[in-house]
Amino acid sequence: MPRQPIVKSTTALALVMGLLSAAPALAQELTVVSFGGSYQEGQSKALFQPAAKALGIKIKEETYSSIADLRLKVKAGAVTWDVVASGSGSAARAGSEGILEKLDYKVIDTSSFLPGTAQDYCVGGDVFSTVLAWNTKTYGDKGPQSWADFWDVKKFPGKRSYRKGVAGALEPALMADGVPADKVYKVLSQPGGIERAIKKIRELKPHIAVWWSSGAQHAQLMKDGEVDMITGWNGRFDVAAKDGAKVAYTFNQGLADYDCFAIPKGAPNKDLAMKFLAEISKPQYQAEFTKYITYGPTNKKAYEGGAIDAAYAKTLPSHPDNAAKQLPIDLDWYIKFEAQASAAYQNMLTE
Amino acid sequence: MSAESVAAAAGPDGDFHKAALRRDQWRERLGLAGLAAPALLLVIVAMLIPMAWLFGLSFRDDAGALSLEHYRRMLAEPSYGRTFRTTFEISLATTIICILIGYPLAYFLSQLPRRAANLCMIAVLLPFWTSLLVRTYAWLVLLQRSGLVNTWGIKLGLWNEPLQLVHNAGGTLIGMVHIMLPFLVLPLYGTMRAIDGNLLRAASSLGSTPVHGFWTVFFPLSLPGLAAGASLVFVLCLGFYVTPAMLGGGKVTMVSNRIANDIELFFNWGAASALGVVLLAITLVVLVLAAKLSRGAGLFGSGH
Numbered sequence: 283m284p285r286q287p288i289v290k291s292t293t294a295l296a297l298v299m300g301l302l303s304a305a306p307a308l309a310q311e312l313t314v315v316s317f318g319g320s321y322q323e324g325q326s327k328a329l330f331q332p333a334a335k336a337l338g339i340k341i342k343e344e345t346y347s348s349i350a351d352l353r354l355k356v357k358a359g360a361v362t363w364d365v366v367a368s369g370s371g372s373a374a375r376a377g378s379e380g381i382l383e384k385l386d387y388k389v390i391d392t393s394s395f396l397p398g399t400a401q402d403y404c405v406g407g408d409v410f411s412t413v414l415a416w417n418t419k420t421y422g423d424k425g426p427q428s429w430a431d432f433w434d435v436k437k438f439p440g441k442r443s444y445r446k447g448v449a450g451a452l453e454p455a456l457m458a459d460g461v462p463a464d465k466v467y468k469v470l471s472q473p474g475g476i477e478r479a480i481k482k483i484r485e486l487k488p489h490i491a492v493w494w495s496s497g498a499q500h501a502q503l504m505k506d507g508e509v510d511m512i513t514g515w516n517g518r519f520d521v522a523a524k525d526g527a528k529v530a531y532t533f534n535q536g537l538a539d540y541d542c543f544a545i546p547k548g549a550p551n552k553d554l555a556m557k558f559l560a561e562i563s564k565p566q567y568q569a570e571f572t573k574y575i576t577y578g579p580t581n582k583k584a585y586e587g588g589a590i591d592a593a594y595a596k597t598l599p600s601h602p603d604n605a606a607k608q609l610p611i612d613l614d615w616y617i618k619f620e621a622q623a624s625a626a627y628q629n630m631l632t633e
Numbered sequence: 634m635s636a637e638s639v640a641a642a643a644g645p646d647g648d649f650h651k652a653a654l655r656r657d658q659w660r661e662r663l664g665l666a667g668l669a670a671p672a673l674l675l676v677i678v679a680m681l682i683p684m685a686w687l688f689g690l691s692f693r694d695d696a697g698a699l700s701l702e703h704y705r706r707m708l709a710e711p712s713y714g715r716t717f718r719t720t721f722e723i724s725l726a727t728t729i730i731c732i733l734i735g736y737p738l739a740y741f742l743s744q745l746p747r748r749a750a751n752l753c754m755i756a757v758l759l760p761f762w763t764s765l766l767v768r769t770y771a772w773l774v775l776l777q778r779s780g781l782v783n784t785w786g787i788k789l790g791l792w793n794e795p796l797q798l799v800h801n802a803g804g805t806l807i808g809m810v811h812i813m814l815p816f817l818v819l820p821l822y823g824t825m826r827a828i829d830g831n832l833l834r835a836a837s838s839l840g841s842t843p844v845h846g847f848w849t850v851f852f853p854l855s856l857p858g859l860a861a862g863a864s865l866v867f868v869l870c871l872g873f874y875v876t877p878a879m880l881g882g883g884k885v886t887m888v889s890n891r892i893a894n895d896i897e898l899f900f901n902w903g904a905a906s907a908l909g910v911v912l913l914a915i916t917l918v919v920l921v922l923a924a925k926l927s928r929g930a931g932l933f934g935s936g937h
Contacts, residue, residue, distance in 0.1 A: 350896050446883040492800045493883020507779050624898050628712035632886055
């Protein structure tokens, strides 16, 4: 009696081994890299796994911390990643640096994408916004509604928190200084424009209690009630509010930005990666992703057909009503001026 | 002629003994080197090679050509100089506060009976068993606007408005001193324990007051431990990242924070390496100067 199962299990084993060794020939594998945490979990469930199923491929997921990691891999000629998730600005700079493959928009259909969210080297995945948020315990329903209010310490006394990095820090200052939203980047590109914005921030400096440096941190500051007014990423405040934080925000004068997907230079499965990006850029995937975090789709069609609940859609940054109130981040400006602006910003910070 | 002939006269027999002795010596040295080899190898592979690599990177521009670009940027932008100043100021302040708190503590412990001292030592070491991140968060919870210290202070009527205790240099110092204190107390306590109590008794039998005996006998003998602890604290402070990042509120930019910032911004290991190289160089200079000074002070103070 005991003999038979052994024989059976060995044959089964042989069968499994045979299948395993045959598997790579049957299903190709893509390595996808993102930022981990609840963000990647949402991407995995809404985008990566369903798309893999649809294409009949396998997905291997990894996490990384910044484009600097990818740069090292490309420079060392040891690229093992096929698709990387990235912030739009980092991707634009990485693209201009030559460490990303040019995307083929004959394969990826972006005809219904929001303008500007499909760059040469990076296709948009979700839209988020840098918004003005406030402590509802301090200001009640009459919170600040514009960057001018953020700077108005007489009308809205209280502690502020502002970003420690220069990205998304100069635009609000100029708007508070009276520059209309559509002229912000024009002014910033002119000589003296960056200095004008920094001078305005210097004015507010005594009232800035904390210079935040990460999304987790600005959410925590509002949860603890450490400051009364803050800039930050809308999705984080929604999560904080769900956890009981007394925080509200407005999309008014917010800075619309987006996360995107790119293919590293020399990716092992470049063509397949392109097809994969085409798949996850379809509206049904993007609609599904909004269920995990309040970041909006870049594909406008995701709002059609009721895949996203109408009331919920109104809370997403790329909803037309909200998008109209915001200023889209100008990536070209960042490619040209970020290093210079950052140096000036650091000088102001350490004064 | 004479010396050579004498050596020759000693003959093959003398050479044989010498050679055997030399062989033995070599064998012993090799054996000892063998014992040190794993640690040496680790230092070379995990420390010297990467450091040499970073050093090389700091002298190359984006295209990989030799260049002083990263060092030039450090001179051109005032923020870099200020960052270095902050780093040394905070490190020095932390070291001084640690000495002011740690020296009396170590002295007190060294005068206790061994059992009691061991128990108290556990209290000193206890923070080591908790992660640095957790301890830093704990200070944030205690010191922030709605934190324990502020709520109790206001309830007790000590102050009316919440005090700004954290997200500034003061909060950073509190956190760093707390984390660094054991590094000062441990070597200091060891040195103090080893000081022979008879020396103090001899001092008083020769008519010295306790205070005078302490300053002329005990204190000079404890200096090596103090120097070891203080330099350990100072050097560890220079590379601190987490605590200033979390308790400094973005107002206390230490070199390590700047390195992280430069890697994110320029995607550039060269810019970051240059900062590391400069920090290392300044640190070495400071330590050499400190060693020279303390040697001078030791000669002057101890007089024996």
